[in-house]
Amino acid sequence: MGSWTVDGPRRITLDEPVTRLDVRLVSGRLNVVGTDGPARVDVTRISRRPLVVELRDGHLSIRHEPFPRWPGVLWWLGQLRRRFRAEVSVAVPAQALADLHLVDGALVASGLRRDTRVDVTSGQVTLMGLRGRTSAKVVSGPVEALGIGGDLDLETVSGELILADSAPERVRAHAISGSITCDLDNPRGSEIRLSAISGSITVRVREDSDLSVHLHTTSGRITSGFPQICGGQHGFGAVKDSHGVLGAGAGKLWASATSGSIALLARPVTDADDLEDLP
Template sequence: MTNWKVDRPQRITIDEPVTRLDVRLVAGRLNVVGTDGPARVDVTRVSSRPVIVEHRDGVLRVGHEHPPRRPGFLWWLGQLGRRYRAEVSIAVPADTLADLHLVDGALVASGLVNDTTVNVTSGQVTLMGLAGRTDARIVSGPVEALGVTGDLTLDTVSGEVTLGESAAGRVHANTISGAITCDLDNPRRSEIRLTTVSGPITVRVREDSDLDVHLHTTSGRITSGFPQVDGVGGIGPVKDSHGVLGAGEGKLWASATSGSIALLARPVDDDQEEQP
């Protein structure tokens, strides 16, 4: 086992193999990227509480020394959080399993092709170019996923969910208070579930999508860019819509309690123009 106690800006290179990354930071910024070279930990800022880096049996652990178990009132006033603030960038092999935790701050994960788990209490989460199974949860703040494939779960209590350039086979996006915005390019037999209690849902899919679509809102309205997806019964604004796009091999469910739902059609020509 090798470990480092980092109390000032420092770069650490791990020459031995890394198959799993476990990060438990309290406050600040965390950037994790998948690369081809050896693993590296770059601490560019650290407050009075050091950051501990440990490597053992292929597991790379990065975390604050003696973190508070339950941040309380003083934490949210900022008096305690400033002691634990750090800015850390970590590069690991792209197929590394990643388990990333941050109490307060901004987290960015990119280029990982194995399973990735993200937990943030307050701040923001950005995911780019991930594959495998991705599970991201944040209590307060937005979560954004771009170019993510595989299985994707995005959960936030209070914050917006944005998903773009996605070809994920399974997408579950949930928020209690906040909007959901998705631009999807899904493979066959995909499963997409979008739910929000308070906030609108906007989802755009290709005109040639193969989806069985179910849309429901309690106190909003539904609009659709596909004539195949029609309103179901009732007088006044549409509350339920159902229809089949193409062969209907995939599933799209969208549900909002207090908010409207918009289903938009993306011309296939748009994708061809984006290609070099």
């Protein structure tokens, strides 16, 4: 067990095992990576307010102290942002649980193998090589997820959601004002649900994918690179639906857009894809 108050650039190497990480920062940059080595905390930049780092019974906590419950008017004037800014990199065991909160800034999480939860008010989120259950919620800003497996839950109020080079078992992505772009490996047995209120949805899957597909838009258009996906129209043309089965239809893809178009694109199968499918 240990506790540190950090008011300047510093590296803390932790000899005790870490099973859970909890980070709450106001402003700045946060980089969290799963590693096989000992846990460590690197603070490369910090403004007026110090950080408190604590390790108790495997629970590693990093936070601004005191953490403001609501930024208020001073925040939007830039005062709190300058006082609470920090740039922090954290390495923890890949099996550690992670709960990451940032009010304003950029957050990167990579290499974690269990549950990862990300909550950012305003900023950019990048997720790379995560497994287990992953959830990311952003009020204003984009989320980019690369090489994700397991369960993935993405949500933004205003921003773009991007998922690429991934074959997760379950995906739920929801954007209120923003687009959704997915470039998926063959999602056999996967369940993929995409929804956008005001924004477009673009999905690209391999030509040999096994998917049962259901696409719906209220006031947009549906285009498909697969002849198996046929379209329908109801009423006076305001509601459009397309559905069909690709391959064996083992996986499921639902995409729904209220005010926006949906595009389902076919990606040619390459030799590298064939090698990845080998047991």
